[in-house]
Amino acid sequence: MKSLSCGWLTAKQIESARRAIAHTTSRGGKVWLRVFPHKPVTGRGAGVRMGGGKGDVVGHVAVIRPGRILFEIAGVSEGLAHEAFDKASSKLPFPTVIVQRG
Numbered sequence: 001m002k003s004l005s006c007g008w009l010t011a012k013q014i015e016s017a018r019r020a021i022a023h024t025t026s027r028g029g030k031v032w033l034r035v036f037p038h039k040p041v042t043g044r045g046a047g048v049r050m051g052g053g054k055g056d057v058v059g060h061v062a063v064i065r066p067g068r069i070l071f072e073i074a075g076v077s078e079g080l081a082h083e084a085f086d087k088a089s090s091k092l093p094f095p096t097v098i099v100q101r102g
Contacts, residue, residue, distance in 0.1 A: 001071045001085045004095040008061040009070075011037040017088035021071065024084035029075030035062040070096065 014035065021031055037060035044055035064070070071088065073081050082098060089096045 001069070001089060001096050002099050003064050003068045003070060003092075004066055004097055006063075006065050007094045008039075008041075009035060009037070009064050009092065010059055010061050012059075013092060014062065016091040017071065020087040020091055021073065021084045024087050025073070025076050025080060029073055029081075032072040034069045034072060035064065037062045039063055064094070069099075 014033065014037065018031065018033060025031075039061050040057045041059050041061055042055040043058040048055075070092075071085070073084065076084075078100075085096075085098045
């Protein structure tokens, strides 16, 4: 599965897509995650005033550019792989396309 636009992919979104793929394939085949959330994201509370420094880390994200391969799958039929990637793509915040190694 390949991204078509740029954005941030949170650790929760990656895990949600991975679980959708695993559920659809009945844990058959092999799945590779090609992205990892390296970038920390900080946040502050809603009622906190200006100043006082940077907020605490609230999560981690992976920075995604167009054309980045997100997931790979092997060992399942082509139809099942398409179904799994369709379900996983609905969990992601940007459009994706399914590509096949030629």
